[in-house]
Amino acid sequence: xxxxxxxxxxxxxxxxxxxxxxxxxxxxxxxxxxxxxxxxxxxxxxxxxxxxxxxxxxxxxxxxxxxxxxxxxxxxxxxxxxxxxxxxxxxxxxxxxxxxxxxxxxxxxxxxxxxxxxxxxxxxxxxxxxxxxxxxxxxxxxxxxxxxxxxxxxxxxx
Amino acid sequence: xxxxxxxxxxxxxxxxxxxxxxxxxxxxxxxxxxxxxxxxxxxxxxxxxxxxxxxxxxxxxxxxxxxxxxxxxxxxxxxxxxxxxxxxxxxxxxxxxxxxxxxxxxxxxxxxxxxxxxxxxxxxxxxxxxxxxxxxxxxxxxxxxxxxxxxxxxxxxxxxxxxxxxxxxxxxxxxxxxxxxxxxxxxxxxxxxxxxxxxxxxxxxxxxxxxxxxxxxxxxxxxxxxxxxxxxxxxxxxxxxxxxxxxxxxxxxxxxxxxxxxxxxxxxxxxxxxxxxxxxxxxxxxxxxxxxxxxxxxxxxxxxxxxxxxxxxxxxxxxxxxxxxxxxxxxxxxxxxxxxxxxxxxxxxxxxxxxxxxxxxxxxxxxxxxxxxxxxxxxxxxxxxxxxxxxxxxxxxxxxxxxxxxxxxxxxxxxxxxxxxxxxxxxxxxxxxxxxxxxxxxxxxxxxxxxxxxxxxxxxxxx
Numbered sequence: 001x002x003x004x005x006x007x008x009x010x011x012x013x014x015x016x017x018x019x020x021x022x023x024x025x026x027x028x029x030x031x032x033x034x035x036x037x038x039x040x041x042x043x044x045x046x047x048x049x050x051x052x053x054x055x056x057x058x059x060x061x062x063x064x065x066x067x068x069x070x071x072x073x074x075x076x077x078x079x080x081x082x083x084x085x086x087x088x089x090x091x092x093x094x095x096x097x098x099x100x101x102x103x104x105x106x107x108x109x110x111x112x113x114x115x116x117x118x119x120x121x122x123x124x125x126x127x128x129x130x131x132x133x134x135x136x137x138x139x140x141x142x143x144x145x146x147x148x149x150x151x152x153x154x155x156x157x158x
Numbered sequence: 159x160x161x162x163x164x165x166x167x168x169x170x171x172x173x174x175x176x177x178x179x180x181x182x183x184x185x186x187x188x189x190x191x192x193x194x195x196x197x198x199x200x201x202x203x204x205x206x207x208x209x210x211x212x213x214x215x216x217x218x219x220x221x222x223x224x225x226x227x228x229x230x231x232x233x234x235x236x237x238x239x240x241x242x243x244x245x246x247x248x249x250x251x252x253x254x255x256x257x258x259x260x261x262x263x264x265x266x267x268x269x270x271x272x273x274x275x276x277x278x279x280x281x282x283x284x285x286x287x288x289x290x291x292x293x294x295x296x297x298x299x300x301x302x303x304x305x306x307x308x309x310x311x312x313x314x315x316x317x318x319x320x321x322x323x324x325x326x327x328x329x330x331x332x333x334x335x336x337x338x339x340x341x342x343x344x345x346x347x348x349x350x351x352x353x354x355x356x357x358x359x360x361x362x363x364x365x366x367x368x369x370x371x372x373x374x375x376x377x378x379x380x381x382x383x384x385x386x387x388x389x390x391x392x393x394x395x396x397x398x399x400x401x402x403x404x405x406x407x408x409x410x411x412x413x414x415x416x417x418x419x420x421x422x423x424x425x426x427x428x429x430x431x432x433x434x435x436x437x438x439x440x441x442x443x444x445x446x447x448x449x450x451x452x453x454x455x456x457x458x459x460x461x462x463x464x465x466x467x468x469x470x471x472x473x474x475x476x477x478x479x480x481x482x483x484x485x486x487x488x489x490x491x492x493x494x495x496x497x498x499x500x501x502x503x504x505x506x507x508x509x510x511x512x513x514x515x516x517x518x519x520x521x522x523x524x525x526x527x528x529x530x531x532x533x534x535x536x537x538x539x540x541x542x543x544x545x546x547x548x549x550x551x552x553x554x555x556x557x558x559x560x561x562x563x564x565x566x567x568x569x570x571x572x573x574x575x576x577x578x579x580x581x582x583x584x585x586x587x588x589x590x591x592x593x594x595x596x597x598x599x600x601x602x603x604x605x606x607x608x609x610x611x612x613x614x615x616x617x618x619x620x621x
Contacts, residue, residue: 008281009281015278022363023360023364030356042612074172080281082284089285089286120255123251127248130247133245135245138241141549142243143230145548146217149545149584151517151518152350152586152602153519157338157339157347158603
């Protein structure tokens with residue numbers, strides 16, 4: 001196999017491996033912590049800073065290897081050259097063709113532009129009315145209240 | 159076209175940021191100008207959070223200085239029972255009208271992160287029939303998680319549950335959760351981590367990995383904001399776009415995914431406008447420099463809200479909110495018209511809970527407190543203090559809940575209780591005092607009935 005391609009595959013494998021290991025580490029910390037809690041220790045922490053640091057540290061070599069491999073790829077100019085080529089997938093082209101046909105069979109360009117302009121003006125007017133109504137009915141302050149207070153569940157803390 | 163695009167470039171050329179990348183970076187820094195937040199481990203609480211930023215940026219990120227449009231939208235929907243969230247709807251419509259999908263391609267911080275991940279050299283999945291079909295998934299996420307879940311819980315159960323933030327959003331996990339957890343000052347936040355964090359962490363890893371292989375996977379397949387914002391119909395990206403971005407339906411050209419690198423690939427007409435560009439960049443950089451200076455040095459609003467409790471030493475007793483110290487005395491009027499005087503409850507086990515009607519986990523745990531107080535009516539006093547920032551009619555909200563064993567109050571404007579117990583921007587928070595008023599527990603995060611029972615036993619036995 002081409003050496004450049006090999007490097008790309010190695011990089012992919014390292015990325016996938018690191019993600020799998022980190023996900024597995026998180027699940028392992030959670031399951032063991034939960035089991036400990038269930039043994040009559042409801043106050044015990046499932047995650048701790050030490051456990052997190054240990055898990056990150058354990059798989060740090062793989063991450064470092066991925067970073068080194070990444071840097072090597074960048075310096076050697078190794079990348080998937082196909083990614084910048086325009087797509088010529090026949091199935092996709094079929095979908096696009098059908099959508100273009102739908103377009104040509106619909107209302108003409110001028111009428112569409114006129115309708116779009118009218119819609120934009122209407123939406124703008126509604127938006128301005130909404131903002132003013134929001135300032136008056138207190139929903140602006142609602143937004144501030146929620147933005148300056150952290151809902152722990154909402155960001156995944158629990 | 160093929161030859162032009164596939165021409166080999168040196169690594170320097172490949173790495174040199176283009177105009178679009180610089181603007182993405184600029185927006186990301188501008189939206190997150192409160193750098194001090196990362197150092198202090200707290201979020202910005204100033205007035206600029208009255209404005210939604212155009213683009214995906216978690217407002218619980220320690221550095222964020224604006225509100226996330228999607229988070230705000232969900233919270234507005236969740237509060238529909240109290241008042242319609244006109245303001246958020248209006249702002250999102252205005253951004254969409256003025257900038258459309260330009261937001262996604264040029265000024266969305268999460269888009270920048272995805273593009274940087276995609277820079278990792280691996281074999282790439284190009285757009286195809288399957289990825290094209292998957293682009294319609296984001297409408298599902300919009301309708302179900304960003305609209306239906308908040309509306310359902312808000313209207314039916316009176317609980318704020320921003321479904322997309324809670325179950326999926328990788329920006330919340332990366333910027334909010336990880337941003338806060340990475341600061342040693344927030345070591346106690348680890349106590350809260352459980353199934354929510356595990357699930358969202360794994361989802362974040364999967365989405366991140368997908369972005370490495372498949373260009374802007376989150377934008378294309380998941381992002382509800384991308385489903386809301388409309389394209390400006392320039393259609394110039396059609397030939398060069400690496401995404402499944404083009405759909406020609408209903409008589410008009412519609413971009414069904416963010417417009418990514420197309421503009422960078424257009425023939426450059428920069429020479430004609432070089433002077434104007436230089437001036438624009440100078441102004442933009444001046445604005446950024448001012449923002450960084452303002453948020454990190456000049457603006458004092460954050461410090462005012464999070465003022466710490468004062469510690470005073472008297473004989474051998476230390477008064478503070480720390481575990482092992484005695485909580486300073488206070489008196490506050492409850493909704494039932496009675497005064498709650500902390501000193502009067504010495505001899506009982508006292509729980510103080512900091513909550514808000516718009517905080518889902520806070521509302522979810524209040525029945526546990528009520529049950530505990532019902533089981534030990536003569537031995538427990540529980541004060542539930544609502545955050546002073548509220549536009550809701552809290553007594554009306556509580557009227558049909560049946561939490562009669564608890565003392566409910568609204569904190570004073572100057573945050574009397576909040577400051578005494580060391581409350582911050584994060585809710586819920588529970589403080590437990592033993593019979594002598596000594597703090598035995600002061601933690602942010604939800605509590606379970608088992609933990610409450612254990613804390614009661616611990617406080618009652620004086621261990």
